[in-house]
Amino acid sequence: MNPQQETTLSGYNFAYLDEQTKRMIRRAILKAVAIPGYQVPFGSREMPLPYGWGTGGIQVTAAIIGAQDILKVIDQGADDTTNAVSIRKFFARTTGVETTDKTARATVIQTRHRIPEKPLTENQILVYQVPTPEPLRWLEPRETETRRMHALEEYGVMHVKLYEDIAQYGRISTSYDYPVQVNDRYIMAPSPIPKFDNPKMNEMPALQLFGAGREKRIYAIPPYTTVKSLDFDDHPFEVQAWDHSCALCGADDSFLDEVVVDNMGSRMFVCSDSDFCSERREAGHQSDGLPQVVVAQAAE
């Protein structure tokens, strides 16, 4: 991940997109920032990576990245997942910018499905890859209808859905892509991050940009904006908690991935944020690295 190690791609503009396209995207971003949580339609381009694999986030990153930026790309919290590797490589080839896996060093962080554990700063931009930008989509499949509902702030149906969950299951059953209300106005899909990450969006010092390439929408949360996860007074929003701490670094406050380690189904829990975990281990936090749930071999 050293800068300039890979030769930049010849025959293509800096960050792949032509300057006119970048300008079009930047305009959409500016509009999105001006109306927090509102989905701005934009002329999404056909990228050399497939739809559904981050084309929206890639276009947003391509429009904002400069030669001095330091880029970090994560997928499921980790820098070394295949698609994160592929996207990071794409930008290394097309921009030659420095890439990093250190959250603190990055100026632009493109993410799929997680917000880093380490709090972000005013000098950073978080770019989310979004598959389905419309939070009301599962309640109303028609775009014409959902746009109208947003315009009229007609969100009753969403509250009914959450209420029905409580009536049926005793709790709200949405565990990721948990809807939020931004700046007391628009209901917004936070992208499929676990609801564990939702509180981090609120009053975040960093600018948060969301790109949905296939659905051709961009939206944003400006720094220090109120982001509230939808709930009820008697059923307040709550995040996931684990009975275990990370088997590698011992953290008890991070989102944990469950890893099956043998055929019997023994499991261990480790941080999903790989940089957070390794940084803690470098700082001397250690755990035994053993599975926390051990399923004994059945007696023959």
Next chain:
Amino acid sequence: MYVAVKGGEQAIDNAHKLLAEDRRGNPEHPELTLEQISEQMAYAVDRVMTEGSLYDRELAALAIKQARGDLVEAIFLLRAYRTTLPRLAVTEAIKTGEMAVERRISATYKDLPGGQILGPTFDYTHRLLDFKLAAEGEAPAPAERVDSAPDATMPRVSDFLNNEDLIELELPDSDETEVPDLTRAPLDFPADRATRLQNLARGDEGFLMALGYSTQRGYGRTHPFAGEIRMGAVAVEVVPEELGFAIQIGEITVTECEMVNQFKGSATSLPQFTRGYGLGFGHCERKTMAMALVDRSLRAQELGEDADAPAQDPEFVLYHSDNVEASGFVQHLKLPHYVDFQSELETVRTLRSEQMATLTKKAAE
């Protein structure tokens, strides 16, 4: 001991090498040339050009070669290349009435001015595997061609109906000079017909065929007749600003289908035939016929018909017709989802234990 899932970078590089090797196949056999593909796999090239929205036989052939014959992947490759090309000019509308016709048939008239011209078609072949083709043979004997006089006009079937006012007029949208470009601006609703047709022309042939078929089986019946299908070369013209008149910059082969559909009339209009339209690059009859069926279905609302079948629903059809979008999103399920899955695991476990507790309590009572 847990081993972190590392080494994504190396794995990807190796996968690419393996792909390149597999693509080439057994090196004892000669490598395919682009000419072979574009000459002998011409319909594959036509489909890739149509759905890839780029008329370039050589690039389409290259895409097919690179995609190992996976046409949806080839369409994706061509589209991704197309985005990087500058838009130099907008051409004049092509004049299919002035086409150098290679094939022209009408199902509505036995004979008509210009005649029925079968041209190269699978239509009346018996689908028997031809084992002579397996042995690499000589070129077939040339077919006899009847050259129509170069200035012979071939009026459209719809023009005959037009003369009697039996079919609706096809007029350009009022004052609209700017042609919409779906590859530059997002789809918006209500979508005008030009936008819908553009979407359908780029749309997946299989999807459109299934939708068109569904209208024939009763899900939004449109009473279609294949008024005319014609295929051949047309001139492409642009009007350079400094000249002010049209000059021909090239020639493309297209297939055009005009469906003639029944319309019972309404309180304000007499009974009249209506139209469904299909157009694609190269020879692509199945695609253009399906497109014409779906185009007409999507006009249900405008014509005051019931619109409750899938093929009559513009949002349903236009949002799901693009195979590059669909293929990407369907296949993105291959990407890691462990964070979401972990969240769901936690929810299901909690719900189960809560319900289990309730059941045990009930059983105890």
